[in-house]
Amino acid sequence: MVYVFTKKAASLKSVFPKNTDFLSTPLSKHSPDSGDITYIDISGLSDAELKKVITQIKKTCKDSLWGIIDPKGSVKDVSSLFFEGASDYLGAGLLKSSKGMDAKRLKDVLQWRRIYASAASVDNADKSAGSSDSSGFLKSGIKLPAASSFPGWKKMQTGKSMPFYLLFCSLQGKVSLDSRLGEKVLSQVHKRFASLLVNSLKEADGLLWVDTGKDFLFLLPPRAKSAEAAIKACMGMIVASPLLVLESLGVTIPANFVFALHYGSINYKPPGKTGTVVSDAVNSVFHLGAKKAEPGRLTISGELPDVTVPKSCQDLFIPFGEYEGRKIWQTKKFSYAKAWL
Numbered sequence: 001m002v003y004v005f006t007k008k009a010a011s012l013k014s015v016f017p018k019n020t021d022f023l024s025t026p027l028s029k030h031s032p033d034s035g036d037i038t039y040i041d042i043s044g045l046s047d048a049e050l051k052k053v054i055t056q057i058k059k060t061c062k063d064s065l066w067g068i069i070d071p072k073g074s075v076k077d078v079s080s081l082f083f084e085g086a087s088d089y090l091g092a093g094l095l096k097s098s099k100g101m102d103a104k105r106l107k108d109v110l111q112w113r114r115i116y117a118s119a120a121s122v123d124n125a126d127k128s129a130g131s132s133d134s135s136g137f138l139k140s141g142i143k144l145p146a147a148s149s150f151p152g153w154k155k156m157q158t159g160k161s162m163p164f165y166l167l168f169c170s171l172q173g174k175v176s177l178d179s180r181l182g183e184k185v186l187s188q189v190h191k192r193f194a195s196l197l198v199n200s201l202k203e204a205d206g207l208l209w210v211d212t213g214k215d216f217l218f219l220l221p222p223r224a225k226s227a228e229a230a231i232k233a234c235m236g237m238i239v240a241s242p243l244l245v246l247e248s249l250g251v252t253i254p255a256n257f258v259f260a261l262h263y264g265s266i267n268y269k270p271p272g273k274t275g276t277v278v279s280d281a282v283n284s285v286f287h288l289g290a291k292k293a294e295p296g297r298l299t300i301s302g303e304l305p306d307v308t309v310p311k312s313c314q315d316l317f318i319p320f321g322e323y324e325g326r327k328i329w330q331t332k333k334f335s336y337a338k339a340w341l
Helices: 047-060 078-084 092-096 103-117 124-130 183-200 224-239 241-248 280-292
Strands: 002-005 021-023 037-041 065-069 088-090 161-173 207-211 216-220 255-267 297-301 317-323 326-331
Touching: 037 047, 037 088, 047 065, 047 078, 078 088, 078 183, 078 224, 078 241, 088 241, 161 183, 161 224, 161 280, 183 207, 183 216, 183 224, 183 241, 216 224, 216 280, 224 241, 224 255, 224 297, 241 255, 255 280, 280 297, 280 317, 280 326
Parallel strands: 002 021, 002 037, 037 065, 065 088, 255 297
Antiparallel strands: 161 216, 161 255, 207 216, 297 326, 317 326
16 A cells, blocks of 8 residues: 655645555554555655654654655755665656656565665675675774864865875766766766765765766765764665666666775865875775776775774675775675666
């Protein structure tokens, strides 16, 4: 059964199947069965109200699926919804299309969530690799500097040398996006991707430092909480990649995100004034991200501080051999209901 909580049922009845039940009762009194999916319209909600709704729907639908209806596209970080446990997101693009929520899409939502709930099954190679070297995970001996050493981006002095986390971000398709999308379309996709990344990495205090026109490099403060927030943001985007690539980036061909995380010292310069950056750390993260990392995974360098990956996330990583003399790890590969990438 499909349930929809909304104050504007009339405008949504053409989007959902005829057997959809539109409700006006309090969400707290809703009792869905395990095979049901519940959608809630968040039109007009403030950020604080949205947080309360997410908390309630997670409680109400703890044993069933739920999704968000966002007619105005007010959610800037769609991936965060999936990280909270959402199974679907209906943005302005889908709501305005003639297709609507047909039976096929509902079936895909149910199948996708089953796979996600089963811990995003990985192939046998990943499983065997993941159990071979878990005891030596990220024991670099590198320590983070005192929290007071980072003054904040607005107070960072040009030319000052200090360590940062460096996060490489890219979008790659099963075939080259350059060969499938026109120059103007690629330019728009690039801008949307930048916006998505900036919003997703806010909690990590990420700074968009270098934009190559194809890839991005973010600087993160040398703090454990920033690294943890960035790792969770990357994982959230990867989990939700089919929807984000289509809805947020407007790309209709298979593509996925590439992330690589490294750590090292640089001579700081403000964004837009970096010129030609000469740094072993910068070269290393670009090489790792562009030449070694795989789409649909977060790849991390063995030269990260020991506290970088929280224990709650360590089981997601498996050894990925060595690259440029460093051990590296990558997250397990998510499987989707349909071949994606």
